[in-house]
Amino acid sequence: MSIGLLFPAALAALAALALPLLIHLTRRSERQLMAFAALRWLRAKERARRRLRIDEWLLLALRLLLLTAVVLLLAQPMWFGKSSDHAWVVVVPGANPDAVIDDPTLRDASWRELDATLAASQSLTVIVPERLPGLDAQRITLSRTVDWRIVAARPDVGETEQVTPRTQTVAIRHDLAHAEISRYFDAAAKAWNAGTEDHVDASAKPSFVIDTARTDVALPANSDWLLWLSSEALPPANERWLAAGGNVLRASDAAAIPTPGFQRSAAARADY
Amino acid sequence: MAVHVPDHDGQADFDLIPPVVRARLRTLHLRMRRPTHTPGIGLQSSRNQGPGLEFAQYRAYQPGDDPRSVDWKLYARSDRHFVREAERESPLTVWLLIDASASMAQSDPDNPALTRLAAARSIAACVLELALAQGERFGVVAVNDRGIDLLPAGSGTRQRDRCLRQLHALQAQGQWPDETALQPLWQHLGANALVLLLSDGFDEAGVALAERLAAARRELRFIQILSVGERDFPFRGDFRFRDPETGDEVLGNAEAMRADYLARFAEARAQLQSRLTASGIDLATLFLDQPVDTPLQQLFADRAATGVGQR
Numbered sequence: 001m002s003i004g005l006l007f008p009a010a011l012a013a014l015a016a017l018a019l020p021l022l023i024h025l026t027r028r029s030e031r032q033l034m035a036f037a038a039l040r041w042l043r044a045k046e047r048a049r050r051r052l053r054i055d056e057w058l059l060l061a062l063r064l065l066l067l068t069a070v071v072l073l074l075a076q077p078m079w080f081g082k083s084s085d086h087a088w089v090v091v092v093p094g095a096n097p098d099a100v101i102d103d104p105t106l107r108d109a110s111w112r113e114l115d116a117t118l119a120a121s122q123s124l125t126v127i128v129p130e131r132l133p134g135l136d137a138q139r140i141t142l143s144r145t146v147d148w149r150i151v152a153a154r155p156d157v158g159e160t161e162q163v164t165p166r167t168q169t170v171a172i173r174h175d176l177a178h179a180e181i182s183r184y185f186d187a188a189a190k191a192w193n194a195g196t197e198d199h200v201d202a203s204a205k206p207s208f209v210i211d212t213a214r215t216d217v218a219l220p221a222n223s224d225w226l227l228w229l230s231s232e233a234l235p236p237a238n239e240r241w242l243a244a245g246g247n248v249l250r251a252s253d254a255a256a257i258p259t260p261g262f263q264r265s266a267a268a269r270a271d272y
Numbered sequence: 273m274a275v276h277v278p279d280h281d282g283q284a285d286f287d288l289i290p291p292v293v294r295a296r297l298r299t300l301h302l303r304m305r306r307p308t309h310t311p312g313i314g315l316q317s318s319r320n321q322g323p324g325l326e327f328a329q330y331r332a333y334q335p336g337d338d339p340r341s342v343d344w345k346l347y348a349r350s351d352r353h354f355v356r357e358a359e360r361e362s363p364l365t366v367w368l369l370i371d372a373s374a375s376m377a378q379s380d381p382d383n384p385a386l387t388r389l390a391a392a393r394s395i396a397a398c399v400l401e402l403a404l405a406q407g408e409r410f411g412v413v414a415v416n417d418r419g420i421d422l423l424p425a426g427s428g429t430r431q432r433d434r435c436l437r438q439l440h441a442l443q444a445q446g447q448w449p450d451e452t453a454l455q456p457l458w459q460h461l462g463a464n465a466l467v468l469l470l471s472d473g474f475d476e477a478g479v480a481l482a483e484r485l486a487a488a489r490r491e492l493r494f495i496q497i498l499s500v501g502e503r504d505f506p507f508r509g510d511f512r513f514r515d516p517e518t519g520d521e522v523l524g525n526a527e528a529m530r531a532d533y534l535a536r537f538a539e540a541r542a543q544l545q546s547r548l549t550a551s552g553i554d555l556a557t558l559f560l561d562q563p564v565d566t567p568l569q570q571l572f573a574d575r576a577a578t579g580v581g582q583r
């Protein structure tokens with residue numbers, strides 16, 4: 001279990017800690033005014049060695065702590081490996097398997113690692129294509145019963161997309177209750193982007209354009225994917241877009257289709 | 273030497289004189305070092321001839337003697353002119369000369385209400401009571417550069433109350449006035465008056481005025497009022513010291529300045545003492561943490577050896 005930050009750049013705001021420190025030091029050097037009639041016999045004299053003295057430690061510490069807390073909140077901390085009873089769904093990418101099958105032992109080990117990190121109470125659902133290459137010539141044995149779901153692989157995957165990596169537009173639409181989760185999807189989508197860029201061409205366009213917004217915002221014109229994170233039904237405009245060949249992934253707790261994880265919609269593909 | 277001490281109620285100056293101090297006032301008597309020669313009846317010893325209260329001696333008539341002072345009954349018996357001499361008690365005029373410059377507003381952080389001026393008011397009230405009890409004439413002058421606030425000398429309880437009202441109205445502001453503004457003083461403060469100067473003694477012009485008054489046969493008593501801060505300099509930390517009169521400022525660390533200040537201030541006080549002694553002026557110092565009658569005890573306490581007045 002370790003702590004992580006979703007937005008580490010916010011740590012730059014720690015520079016603001018200098019502010020209360022400065023205020024503290026300058027305020028101390030402010031001199032108290034004192035009426036003194038016998039001024040004639042007074043000669044200005046400073047302390048021989050002006051030490052940098054801080055008087056009100058507690059106050060300063062409180063101010064600094066408060067600022068640090070705000071900065072950490074801005075950085076969006078999260079616990080990795082936090083034990084929870086959330087069900088896990090692993091989608092094995094069928095589209096581009098050769099990226100991971102170079103080292104079969106590693107591939108196998110990653111399954112075991114996943115198994116070890118999960119709590120015993122958590123269920124694991126794995127959605128795999130019909131063919132799962134790169135395994136060590138035997139069935140994966142894990143400590144838990146895995147709900148394997150085999151879906152049909154997209155026939156044209158692998159060849160066509162590999163050759164012409166087209167920029168895909170992913171629209172994420174969430175309501176208020178799913179705003180938290182949408183950030184994770186956002187981050188995941190960005191991670192896909194980074195991965196494909198490495199493989200294809202550093203100078204190429206990003207493979208995915210991610211558009212995150214609230215449910216009431218219209219979809220971009222050329223959307224390929226819609227991630228619907230809301231308990232409401234799809235608005236009519238989105239229904240029409242779906243009928244015209246769009247892909248929709250919707251949250252399980254929202255849907256009328258009670259399946260763990262995410263359910264493919266009528267036209268959804270199992271690539272991701 | 274009948275001294276009538278009126279049983280005054282003292283309501284008006286109740287807050288100026290603490291009861292303890294008022295009790296101690298009985299042992300004090302305003303007096304001068306040298307005999308006076310002013311007409312009237314008072315407590316002060318005098319060699320004036322004339323209708324005195326206590327017979328002293330007869331002496332032979334000399335040309336120029338007032339015919340009224342010749343004892344005609346004795347002339348009828350002895351056929352010679354004798355002049356009756358009396359030890360007469362002539363009244364004293366007590367002047368309270370109060371410095372009302374801004375430096376008199378100085379007080380200590382521990383007790384901001386007790387300013388130098390407040391202490392001066394209390395001392396003045398004590399002196400007024402003493403003068404009233406002795407049947408002397410008294411007046412009050414307050415000076416600063418806004419003007420001279422002078423209440424002509426008089427006697428009696430009404431005069432005391434007038435003086436107290438003026439004391440209450442006093443405000444410490446401005447600086448010591450220049451010499452020309454002080455001209456009215458010389459008209460009112462007659463020769464042989466007992467002048468009590470209540471001041472901090474920080475104004476050179478104030479000390480100079482005392483010296484000139486003393487040189488012109490006024491009997492001066494200098495009551496210097498100093499704050500505890502000026503005596504001990506107990507401040508700690510960084511300060512901006514500001515002179516209330518000039519607005520000058522001195523910045524620095526109090527602990528670092530302390531030793532130097534104390535040495536210089538002690539030297540200044542010694543200098544003032546020697547200057548005043550040279551002019552025949554008695555100096556008494558009141559620090560604001562002392563009872564207000566401390567300087568009066570120094571100046572006017574009954575001493576068994578001297579008693580009231582000098583024969």
